[in-house]
Amino acid sequence: MKVEIAGLKLKNPVMTASGTFGYGEEYSDYVDLNRLGGIVVKGLSLKPRPGNPPPRIMETSGGMLNAVGLQNVGVDVFIDEKLPFLRRYDVVVIANIYGESYKEYAQVAGKLSRAKGVHALEINVSCPNVKKGGLSFGSDPRAAAEVTRCVKAETHLPVIVKLTPNVTDIASIALSVENAGADAVSLINTITGMSIDLRARTPHLKNITGGLSGPAIKPVALRMVWQVAQKVSIPVIGIGGIMTAEDALEFMIAGAKAVQIGTASFINPCALVEIIDGIRHYLDENKIKNIKDIVGTLQT
Amino acid sequence: MAKDIYMGEVSRNEEIRKDFFLMKVTLPSGFVEPMPGQFVMIRIAGLNDPFLSRPISIYSFSRGRSNCSMELLFRVVGKGTRILAGLIKGSLVEISGPLGEGHFAIPKAGNIVFIAGGIGIAPLSLFAENLCRKVCRSSDAMTFYLGAQSADGLIGLNRVHKYCGNIIVCTDDGSAGMKALVTKAFQKDLKKYDPMDTAIYACGPRPMIRALSGMLDAEYFCQVSLEERMACGVGACVGCAVAMKDDLGQKTYKRVCSDGPVFELKDIVWE
Ligand SMILES: Cc1cc2nc3c(=O)[nH]c(=O)nc-3n(C[C@H](O)[C@H](O)[C@H](O)COP(=O)(O)OP(=O)(O)OC[C@H]3O[C@@H](n4cnc5c(N)ncnc54)[C@H](O)[C@@H]3O)c2cc1C
Ligand SMILES: Cc1cc2nc3c(=O)[nH]c(=O)nc-3n(C[C@H](O)[C@H](O)[C@H](O)COP(=O)(O)O)c2cc1C
Ligand code: FES
Numbered sequence A: 001m002k003v004e005i006a007g008l009k010l011k012n013p014v015m016t017a018s019g020t021f022g023y024g025e026e027y028s029d030y031v032d033l034n035r036l037g038g039i040v041v042k043g044l045s046l047k048p049r050p051g052n053p054p055p056r057i058m059e060t061s062g063g064m065l066n067a068v069g070l071q072n073v074g075v076d077v078f079i080d081e082k083l084p085f086l087r088r089y090d091v092v093v094i095a096n097i098y099g100e101s102y103k104e105y106a107q108v109a110g111k112l113s114r115a116k117g118v119h120a121l122e123i124n125v126s127c128p129n130v131k132k133g134g135l136s137f138g139s140d141p142r143a144a145a146e147v148t149r150c151v152k153a154e155t156h157l158p159v160i161v162k163l164t165p166n167v168t169d170i171a172s173i174a175l176s177v178e179n180a181g182a183d184a185v186s187l188i189n190t191i192t193g194m195s196i197d198l199r200a201r202t203p204h205l206k207n208i209t210g211g212l213s214g215p216a217i218k219p220v221a222l223r224m225v226w227q228v229a230q231k232v233s234i235p236v237i238g239i240g241g242i243m244t245a246e247d248a249l250e251f252m253i254a255g256a257k258a259v260q261i262g263t264a265s266f267i268n269p270c271a272l273v274e275i276i277d278g279i280r281h282y283l284d285e286n287k288i289k290n291i292k293d294i295v296g297t298l299q300t
Numbered sequence B: 001m002a003k004d005i006y007m008g009e010v011s012r013n014e015e016i017r018k019d020f021f022l023m024k025v026t027l028p029s030g031f032v033e034p035m036p037g038q039f040v041m042i043r044i045a046g047l048n049d050p051f052l053s054r055p056i057s058i059y060s061f062s063r064g065r066s067n068c069s070m071e072l073l074f075r076v077v078g079k080g081t082r083i084l085a086g087l088i089k090g091s092l093v094e095i096s097g098p099l100g101e102g103h104f105a106i107p108k109a110g111n112i113v114f115i116a117g118g119i120g121i122a123p124l125s126l127f128a129e130n131l132c133r134k135v136c137r138s139s140d141a142m143t144f145y146l147g148a149q150s151a152d153g154l155i156g157l158n159r160v161h162k163y164c165g166n167i168i169v170c171t172d173d174g175s176a177g178m179k180a181l182v183t184k185a186f187q188k189d190l191k192k193y194d195p196m197d198t199a200i201y202a203c204g205p206r207p208m209i210r211a212l213s214g215m216l217d218a219e220y221f222c223q224v225s226l227e228e229r230m231a232c233g234v235g236a237c238v239g240c241a242v243a244m245k246d247d248l249g250q251k252t253y254k255r256v257c258s259d260g261p262v263f264e265l266k267d268i269v270w271e
Helices: A075-087 A102-114 A141-154 A170-179 A215-231 A245-253 A271-285 B079-085 B118-133 B157-163 B182-192 B206-215
Strands: A003-005 A008-010 A014-016 A057-060 A063-066 A093-097 A120-124 A159-162 A184-187 A191-194 A209-213 A236-239 A258-261 B005-017 B020-028 B039-044 B054-057 B060-063 B067-075 B092-099 B111-117 B142-148 B166-171 B198-203 B221-225 B241-245 B251-255 B262-264
Touching (some): A063 A215, A075 A093, A075 A102, A102 A141, A120 A141, A141 A170, A170 A215, A245 A271, B005 B079, B020 B092, B039 B067, B039 B079, B054 B118, B111 B118, B111 B182, B111 B206, B118 B142, B142 B157, B157 B166, B198 B206
Parallel strands (some): A120 A159, A236 A258, B142 B166
Antiparallel strands (some): B039 B092, B241 B251
C-alpha cells in the first residue's frame, strides 16, 4: 500500500483534504491518525484570518457549498499550538498554504520549512491575487508558476501545487507549475457555485457564491485528473467527491498516485479508514501486489 | 480514539402535535451521558440524501443495563426533518455525539429562569430535569417562560410542569396563555430578578435571543443555545460560525458545534 510522492513516503495513498480535517485534533477521537497516508491541514496564511460572515455552508444535491473564507489561526499559532499535537503521531503532515501576494506565499512557506514536523507544503492557488484585481493565482498559468517558484525558493520541502478547477484548461496550468519546479500537483479544489432561497429570493450563503464539494463534483474531478495525468510527469493527487474505496480506485486508474478525502469525513468520520481498508481488500482480491500497478491503467 | 458513530434503532416515533415529533432511539451502552445543551448529529443509515447529517438537541437520556435510550424532540421544517418524521420502529439511524463543548452551566444563583421559543424547549427541559433530579434544586426556584406562535406550538409542557414551580406561557395569537412575545412577558418580570442572584438560560429563534440581548445588561448571567447550519459537527470545517467577542473584546468567529452550542449572551456580536 506504500506510495512515494516527491520523496514523501506515505503508508498508503489516502490523505485528508485541506479544510475538511481541521488541524488533525478535531477528528482524533474518531480516527487513528497513525493509519492515514497523510494529513493535509487547514489552509494557513501569514496572519490569522477571521473568515467570512455566516451562513457559510449550504447543502446541495449530492454535496455542499462552502464559503468559509479561509478562516485559520495563522502560521505562527499553527506552529506553536497545533503542530506539537501532530508531532505525537507517526504520520506525514502536509501544510496547505495560501497568500494574497507572492511575498506572503513565500513568507508562510519559509516559516513552515523551519518548523519541526511539517513534511511537505501544498500551495492553494485558488485565492484571489489582490494585485491582479482579485483573479485567482491558479487561473493564470504565469501567476501559478510564479507562486510555485517563490515557494520553492524558500523551502527544501516537497511542494505540491493544488489546482483550481475554475479554469478552461487545467492541464496547461499543471504543465506550467511543473516547469516552475512543482514536485506534485493535487486536484481539484472546489468548483464555484451558488444556491438560492426561493422564498426570500436571497442567496443561501452570505458570501453569495461558494465552493462546491462532495460526490456531485466527482465526474468533473475525475476528468481533470485524467487530463492532467496525461500531460505532466510529476505525481498527481486526486481529490473531489471521493466517498468510497471504489471512488478512490477510479481516481488511481485515471492517473492519480494518491488521493485526498474531504467532504466524506463530514458525513462519516471513519470514511478515511474505511477507504484504506477497502483499497487493501480490492488489491488482495485482484491479486495486485503493488498499488503502483493500477495507477494510470485506464483502457481507452 | 474515544468516540464513534453509533448505530441507533428507532423504538418509537410519534407525532405529538402537528409537525412535532418525539423520537426515541436505542443506542449501544458506549454512548456517553450527555450534558444538557449537547446535541447529536443524526442521519439515516445507508442514505446519502439528504447529504449532511442534521443537528438535534438531546431531549432526554437514560441508561439501561445493556443499552441507552435517548429522546429527540423535533419539528418538521424541511427535507431532513421530514424524512426523520417518516421513520418507523426498527429504522436504523447513525448518530454521533454527544457533541458540543459549550453546555449549560449549573447555576449558583437562587433564581433560575428558562426562556424557550417553540422547539427551544428541548435542551432547556433536559437541563431543568437534571437540576431537579441530580443537583436537587427546588422547583420553586425555577421559572419557565415558554412561547410559541399558537397553542399548537406549545410542546413539552408536561415535563416542564414536573420540575418548574412557575410557568408562564405565551402565544403570538393569544390562543393559549398570554398574548405576547415570550421575551416581552419576561421583560415585565425583569425587576423581580436580582442580577446577582439570577441565572438565565434561553433557547429559541435568533430574533428571540436578539431581543433578550437588548433587554439584559451584562450584569446578568445568561447562557443561550445557538443554531447554525452544520456539516461536520465536530469543529473541523468551520462552517457553523457565529460572531463572538474574544477575551479582548475583538470580534472573532466561533464554531457553534464545538465551541458551543451554548454561549454567554453577552459575548454574541450582532452583525
Ligand atoms: C445545536 C443544534 C440543536 C438543534 N436542536 C434541534 C431540536 O432539538 N429540535 C429541532 O427540531 N431542531 C433542532 N435544531 C434545528 C435543526 O437542526 C434543523 O431544523 C434541521 O437541520 C433542518 O433540516 P431540514 O432538512 O428539515 O431543513 P432544511 O431543508 O435543511 O431547511 C429548512 C429550514 O431550516 C433552516 N435550517 C436548516 N438547518 C438548520 C440548522 N442546523 N439550524 C437552524 N436552522 C436550520 C433552514 O435555513 C431553512 O429555513 C438544532 C440545530 C442546532 C444547530
Ligand atoms: C469546508 C471546506 C473547507 C475547505 N478549505 C480548504 C482550504 O483551506 N484549502 C484548500 O486548499 N482546500 C480547501 N477545501 C477544498 C478541499 O480540500 C477539497 O479540494 C474539495 O472539498 C474537494 O474534495 P471533496 O469533494 O472530497 O471534499 C475546503 C473544502 C471544504 C468543504
Ligand atoms: S459544523 Fe463543522 S465546524 Fe461546526
